Amino acid sequence: MYLQWIELVYSVLVVCGISTVLAILMVIADATIGNYGKKKLIVNNDKEFEVEGGNTVLTTLKEQGIFIPSACGGRGSCGLCKLKIDEGGGDYLPTELSWITKEEQKDNIRLCCQLKMKNDLKVTVPDELLEIKEYEVKVDKIVDLTHDIKCITFVFQGDDKMEFKAGQFVQLEVPEYELCEETVYRAYSISSVPSENKRFQLQIKYVSNGICTTYVHKHMQEGEIIKMNGPYGDFYLTDTDSELIFMAVGSGMAPIKSILMDMLERGINRKATFLFGAKNTDDLFLVDELKSLEKKLPDFKFVPIISRPEESKDWNGETGRLSEILPKYLKKPENTEAYLCAGERVIISYKQKLMELGIPENKIFYDSFG
Amino acid sequence: MKQSPQLKKAEEAMKPGVITGEGFLGKDKRHLIDILIEDDAEVSRSGLSHDIIAEKMKFFKEEGIKGEGLPVCVGDNFEVIVESVRGKLACPFGEPGLISKNNIGVINTKIKQEIHFTDFHIHMIEEHGFYQGKGSPYRISPKELIEILEIEPNE
Ligand SMILES: Cc1cc2nc3c(=O)[nH]c(=O)nc-3n(C[C@H](O)[C@H](O)[C@H](O)COP(=O)(O)OP(=O)(O)OC[C@H]3O[C@@H](n4cnc5c(N)ncnc54)[C@H](O)[C@@H]3O)c2cc1C
Ligand code: FES
Numbered sequence: 013m014y015l016q017w018i019e020l021v022y023s024v025l026v027v028c029g030i031s032t033v034l035a036i037l038m039v040i041a042d043a044t045i046g047n048y049g050k051k052k053l054i055v056n057n058d059k060e061f062e063v064e065g066g067n068t069v070l071t072t073l074k075e076q077g078i079f080i081p082s083a084c085g086g087r088g089s090c091g092l093c094k095l096k097i098d099e100g101g102g103d104y105l106p107t108e109l110s111w112i113t114k115e116e117q118k119d120n121i122r123l124c125c126q127l128k129m130k131n132d133l134k135v136t137v138p139d140e141l142l143e144i145k146e147y148e149v150k151v152d153k154i155v156d157l158t159h160d161i162k163c164i165t166f167v168f169q170g171d172d173k174m175e176f177k178a179g180q181f182v183q184l185e186v187p188e189y190e191l192c193e194e195t196v197y198r199a200y201s202i203s204s205v206p207s208e209n210k211r212f213q214l215q216i217k218y219v220s221n222g223i224c225t226t227y228v229h230k231h232m233q234e235g236e237i238i239k240m241n242g243p244y245g246d247f248y249l250t251d252t253d254s255e256l257i258f259m260a261v262g263s264g265m266a267p268i269k270s271i272l273m274d275m276l277e278r279g280i281n282r283k284a285t286f287l288f289g290a291k292n293t294d295d296l297f298l299v300d301e302l303k304s305l306e307k308k309l310p311d312f313k314f315v316p317i318i319s320r321p322e323e324s325k326d327w328n329g330e331t332g333r334l335s336e337i338l339p340k341y342l343k344k345p346e347n348t349e350a351y352l353c354a355g356e357r358v359i360i361s362y363k364q365k366l367m368e369l370g371i372p373e374n375k376i377f378y379d380s381f382g
Numbered sequence: 383m384k385q386s387p388q389l390k391k392a393e394e395a396m397k398p399g400v401i402t403g404e405g406f407l408g409k410d411k412r413h414l415i416d417i418l419i420e421d422d423a424e425v426s427r428s429g430l431s432h433d434i435i436a437e438k439m440k441f442f443k444e445e446g447i448k449g450e451g452l453p454v455c456v457g458d459n460f461e462v463i464v465e466s467v468r469g470k471l472a473c474p475f476g477e478p479g480l481i482s483k484n485n486i487g488v489i490n491t492k493i494k495q496e497i498h499f500t501d502f503h504i505h506m507i508e509e510h511g512f513y514q515g516k517g518s519p520y521r522i523s524p525k526e527l528i529e530i531l532e533i534e535p536n537e
């Protein structure tokens with residue numbers, strides 16, 4: 013019965029799917045018979061490149077040394093590679109529309125891994141992306157922070173170094189191995205300080221069957237060379253003197269740790285509180301290091317919170333969910349900026365609570381892992 | 383069994399390198415229709431339907447979301463965590479749109495076994511009765527789901 017139903021649904025889908033099928037056929041036709049010759053690519057009304065037509069804008073820019081964030085290897089499934097196309101983009105493709113909002117359409121924002129160089133094209137690449145480079149780095153040290161989070165230290169080779177702002181992220185290239193037949197990229201926030209520009213650290217949490225995290229946790233070896241590119245992102249401290257509340261669980265600590273260490277180095281003494289959550293005491297990490305910052309940053313408080321205290325261990329810190337504990341530590345919401353680092357769902361729930369407590373939406377900054 | 387052109391197209395989209403590098407069929411050399419039939423039979427033998435299984439998966443997801451990225455207890459013997467993971471996948475059966483890969487981990491503390499699934503698995507099971515091919519790293523068999531999530535016919 014179920015199978016008859018399947019067949020029926022597919023018959024219906026034939027009709028509904030005609031447009032999808034046509035789109036796929038167009039993609040295949042494009043890949044096989046498209047010969048567009050040379051095209052002009054103009055970046056920021058300034059740099060002009062002569063390029064081979066027919067490739068995606070993402071690939072074409074990469075060939076010119078311009079890196080656009082991409083976590084899916086250009087399959088149109090991460091939504092990271094958005095750019096403003098000023099001229100020559102043509103109509104939106106069905107594969108772009110799941111990611112581009114109505115507002116973005118008005119601004120000609122396109123998914124540049126889907127859009128091809130069929131015409132001369134004018135594109136706006138934000139200045140910070142022009143700074144992005146690809147590097148080969150050595151895996152220097154792999155340390156377990158908890159049973160499922162590792163801290164990896166990478167060092168740049170030769171004269172290479174990377175200037176970045178505390179809070180930014182890089183993209184690691186995962187080499188081909190049993191879970192991936194072609195290289196893929198994944199984004200990770202830098203947890204170390206920008207002043208150390210010959211090396212950087214990441215905190216990577218294992219995701220069951222995840223391509224990159226399985227590689228990092230089960231295959232990566234100290235001494236190995238891998239490719240990465242960066243830095244990306246605009247999750248960094250504003251230049252105001254508002255009070256600060258930071259919220260994260262697990263590997264969401266990474267960019268916040270970098271920001272705090274940077275505040276210390278740059279002598280920024282804004283009043284700051286870091287609410288950091290874990291399941292139990294075994295899942296908390298770097299507590300001593302962050303606690304010791306309280307002595308060095310005069311107005312800083314580190315609040316480790318566990319959601320499930322174990323009976324066997326005495327815990328006299330905070331217990332519960334971060335959004336439950338938050339009101340106790342948020343004294344002047346109207347004069348506070350919030351910095352959140354977590355998955356999309358968690359950000360939604362923190363944000364809702366922060367706004368309920370009176371923090372204006374434009375003072376809530378986040379780096380969403382999801 | 384002979385399969386319709388639509389299933390044939392879905393099978394093509396499931397091969398490595400089309401939607402994902404690894405594809406959805408693993409080393410399973412059977413046609414999609416045969417994979418669907420075998421899993422469908424297993425679900426029917428348990429007195430269940432794909433809908434009932436997907437509903438239970440969604441139940442754990444909704445409970446898990448309440449943990450704000452940390453594990454929560456559900457009932458007497460389950461621990462659930464929902465973690466957002468960047469990236470979405472297109473459905474190989476061809477409807478438009480993309481499905482997210484949020485990772486839902488459920489530990490059944492009574493039988494000391496755990497299972498991880500994503501929104502994508504829920505969609506595949508609910509809409510297509512598809513649990514992925516044998517040997518696909520992402521396959522979750524109906525048996526595993528039924529046992530670990532304790533899914534009963536009368537739910
Ligand atoms: C700006 C930013 C910063 C980030 N910083 C950090 C950080 O500091 N630390 C950190 O740990 N993470 C961070 N992340 C998250 C990180 O980028 C990855 O998303 C995460 O590590 C998972 O990657 P993965 O390759 O291991 O998983 P993926 O391979 O992307 O898989 C994710 C899930 O989808 C499932 N899946 C994949 N394919 C299929 C399929 N065919 N069928 C069914 N299920 C499937 C997998 O089983 C897994 O559960 C950040 C993300 C962003 C966007
Ligand atoms: S690179 Fe992922 S959507 Fe374009």
Ligand SMILES: [Zn+2]
Nearest residue numbers: 473475477509
């Ligand atoms: Zn589908």
